[in-house]
Structures are given as C-alpha cells and as structure tokens.
Amino acid sequence: MSQIKIANLQKSFGDFTAVKNSNLTINDKEFFVLLGPSGCGKTTTLRMIAGLELPTSGEIYLGEEEVGMLRASERDIAFVFQLFALYPHMNVKNNLSFPLKMQGYSRSEIKTRVEEAAKLLRIDHILNSSISSLSGGDRQRVALGRALVRRPKAFLMDEPLGTLDAEFRELMCLELKKLHIDIGATTVYVTHDQLEAMSLADRIAVMDGGEILQADEPAVIYNKPATKFVASFIGSPGMNFINIDQGISNEQSTLNIEGTDFKIPKQYEISKSKKNSFGIRPENLSLTNDGGLKGSVFGVEYLGSRKIVTVKTNFGEIKVKTNISTSVKINENVQVKPSNNNIIIFDGETDRSLKSEFMN
C-alpha cells in the first residue's frame, strides 16, 4: 500500500484540456473520492493514475516512485471498471486467477489467494459459475475480487456502483466501506453521486471543468465549500444563493438586503465585486413572519422526516428545509431568515468563498 501524489498533472486531447494543472496527495490507506459532474476530468485523472492514459505533462508518484510514463502493467495497481470488464470467456475462478497467472505464482499459491479473496467477498460458492449467469452484485464482487487477489499498491475504482440498481448499490456501498476497513488499502474512487461520495470517503476532491476545486473531508466540503460550484453540487438540494449587488469590507458583520439587516459572520476578506452572492444551506434557513426576506410559497416537498419549502422571492427561488410540523400553503406569504451563523459570501469575480469568522 502506498501514498499517491499527483503534481501539476495535465491532460489534453487535441484542443480540449480534460485535466488542468492538478495537484493532489492521497494518503496511505485512505479512501479518496473524486467527485464531479460528467466530463469534469475525474475519470481521466483516474485513468492517468492507472496508466491507461499518459499525462500531457506533470508527475504521478506511487509511493516514492514516479510512474507517470510507465505502462499500466508495470504500476502494480488494480482497477475496477464501471462495466466490470470481467472476461466473459472465463468462469469466476479463472477471472480471479488471471492477474496472478501473469506474475508467475505457483498453482497452489494461486488457489489459496483466490479462495481467500472469494471468502472475503462471499463468492466462494460461485467460483465455477460463468460470468453471464451472475447477478449485478455478484459481478461487482468478482470484479473487486480480481482487484484484491494481487494485493496491489492501490485500488482505483471508476463508478463501480453506477450500473447497479438502487437496492444493490446501497448494499455494495456498505460492503465496500467494510472491505476498505478490513484490508486498509489506498483507494481512489470516482463517482458523480455525492451521496455515495459522502458515505464512502475519508476525503473528497470535487472537480469541475478539469480542475480540482477542493479536496477535504466530507463534512468540510459540505459545510465550508471553497467555491460556489462545490456549494451547489454538494447537498440535496444544493446551497441557496442570493445575489447581492454590493462589495464586502473587512470586519463587516451585517448585510442589508432589501432594506433588512442580516447578521453575517465577521468577514476577513475584502471584495469590491458587485456580483457577490450570499450562500446558505436550506437547513440553516427558517420560515418566519417578521424580519426576513419576503416571498411566497411556490412548492412543498415532503421528504418523510423533513419538508422542503420552495419560496419565491425577488432573488429567485429559495429552498428551506423545515420541520415536518410546519404547515404552509401554496402562495402563502412568508419570510425567510437564517437560523444560525452558517453563512458564506462568495466573491462574484472568482466564485471563491470569502474568508470569515465561519470560513476560517
């Protein structure tokens, strides 16, 4: 097992730059998730770490060794594909032993290792089955098993749960997490599903447009997003933004919107942009009769334990996560106000969050 480090990594396909000047350090034994919308460069980054794509420039370190230009077969990593890529002309046992055969292990050693992996993944009863007879979940387990048997330096997974149905996905998510705890292998996992990312990751890197916007623990990514994109991509629903056509001065701690003063965390950064926005998550807002932003109820979504009320204001639609007991009617006039200090101001020019008492 090893640390993975990428430095100034860049990948272009003709005129299109898929990954821009990326830097990341993935710690030993860490479960690291690359998260982003499709086309953001997360898979390309993973494929470069695997050696399936060669970087245009930059370095990739696996442990101490620079592997950027090595072939995939020389890197000692394992890769789990979205479509599993199990060899259809071999049965489960042969699929599992395929990576070991190349490395010249003895027959008995291969047998022991395959059985060990099969036991760990609870597929020992289907070792002689053909791939086409397996269910999605079992195929996933076999794919993981093929990655496991070799005891590689790192596991790379490209949306491995993407093709499973919802029920299996949840189950496999748990199994993956448990497996990671059991074997403690450095894992890089690519997904576009933020819930998967949140539940699996030790740390998450959010990517968009070929750039890594933020790499941190799930709670930090959620609560203290570094950019407006991260704030809107993470969370369901995402963060609310209210455009404020005013600059931010140092030590500022109130903000006047539509004639009402709102308390904000003390700001430590100056922004002269006239396109700044005020960001707040739906659960940090509450409905009130007085002293908030005026609007009318546009929609109510019932989520079982909470309700999401969409309020139409002069600043667009604002989503509020409220208590289940709150009862509002469509078109009813309400006011929305922050219920705590978890407020982030985003700079209008750079889309970065400004430093404040909250965002330190």
Place this chain on the structure above:
Amino acid sequence: MDTSRSYLEPSSFSKKLAATIIIVYTVITLIPISWMVMTSFKNVNSAISYPPEVFFEPSLEGYVNLFTNRSRQSQEYLDSLPPPENWYEELVRSREMVITGPSKFLGRYSNSMIIGFGSTFASVFLGALAAYAFSRFRVPLKDDLLFFILSTRMFPPIAVAVPIFIMYRKLGLGDTHLGMIILYTVVNLSLAVWLLKGFMDEIPKEYEEAAMIDGYSRLQAFFKVVLPQAMTGIAATAIFCMIFSWNEYAFAVLLTQFNAQTAPPFIPTIIGEGGLDWPAIGAGTTLFLLPVMIFTIILRKHLLRGITFGAVRK
C-alpha cells in the same frame, strides 16, 4: 380474435409459408449436388445412360479411377497376370485395364488444403491485427487507409492477372505454395480487415485495459482477451476466406502447373478413355466439396451469430 399470442410473433400461417419456401429452396439447391454425389457412385455406363438413372447399383469405380492411372490391355495379357490382390484391382481388370500407378489427385488435393488453410490462417491473423489497430489506435489517415484497403476489392482480382503473372515469374513465386498463399491472402485481406474491424469495435476496450492492468502487455491482452471475444467474427471471416481460396480457379490455372497445382484446375483434366469419365469427375468434386463443408459445420455455431455482424452482443 386470438389473443393468446403476442403481436410480435409471426402467425402460424406465415411460419408455415416460411418453412415451405425454405424447404423448396433447399431441395432446388440440393438437386445438382445430390446428382453430383450420385454420379460419383455410378459406373461409366449408367452415368451417361438416357433416360438418366435415379436408382442404380452403386459402384466405387469413379473413386478408383480418380485415384489411379490405368492402361488398357489385351485379354491374353490380363489372363497371364496373377489373380488380382484386392477389390480395386479386380474392378479395374473387369474393364480390361491394369493399374499403372496412383494418379495426381491426392497431391493436388493436399495442395488445395495447404494453400486454402494457409491463406485463410494468414488472412484472418493479419486481418485481426490490422482490424484491432484500426479499431483502437489513432492511426493517421485512418479513413483513407481503410478505403484504400477496400478499394483493392473494387475490381475483379483477375484484372491484374498479367502483372501478377510477370511479377511471380521474376520473383520465382510461380507454381509455389508460398506464392499461392500470398496471392490468396492479399485478395482476402481487405475483406478480413473490414469484417473484423466491425467485430473489434463491438468489443469494449475495458477488457484489454483490465488485462493490461492485471500485468499483461497489449499483445498478450490481445491474444488472451480480445481474440477469444472476437471468435464469432473470426469464424465468419475464416469461412469467407476459406471459400474463396478453396474455390479459386483462374489464378490457379494461370500460376500453377505441377508443384503447387490445386484441385480446381486439376479436376477438369480427368478425362477417361473414349469420352469423359463422369463418375471420376463426380468423385473428385464430391471429395472437393467435403473440406469446406466440414469447416463450415464446425464453425457453424459462430457463423450464425457472425452473419448478423455482432449486432446482438450483450
């Protein structure tokens, strides 16, 4: 209204109609072939009798004549010989002839085998490598190259017979097995590349990527993972190549005489005494039919899926 069957399923009437058409078509195409096989088991007289004999006493005379050279002898000479040692000598002597030695048929037949299977193997092997490269790599001028490869089939191969004849004479490739294998491979290769490229495109590249991550080189991954998956396409391509090189006549007549002559130009030269030896010709063509038939039957399972160009994967 009959609601017990789905709209997509053909009605029993159309099924019966389809079956009838297929049976009639099969019978029509089988008549000349069965006539040929029957002729091979007739004797010289019943083969040319009129009206034609549908029921006859089977004889192996055609096959004996195909494999032997014989000469006619006087009755006195035949009487002076020791009694025949086996059934075919007896058969020949009853026609007042003696066996003077084996005919050239076996040699021509094995030439056909060597050249047919050799060029089929070469076409499929080279075709698979080229198709894989065209399918996976960013080859410069890919579309133009593919069109060029296809364009080699836009004229009948025999149109270049004269230049090839001269080239082969200069190169010493005329009347050699190698020369014929190369020639048939060249003709078949464009078909092989185009057919196999379609199949290679259908194989997800993740398979060989998985193998490369598992420690195999690209070439090893190609042989261990890609080729087994492309079996359908390989089988279909192999049959097409085999049929062409097995049946090819014009170049074989032009370029081969002794050493590497194949069966197609040889069979018409089987001329008996006092008229064509139809049973021997029938025997030659029947035997000639067998290898392609057996080859096709062996690969039939793959062929049926292959004809649909792998459209039914997954």
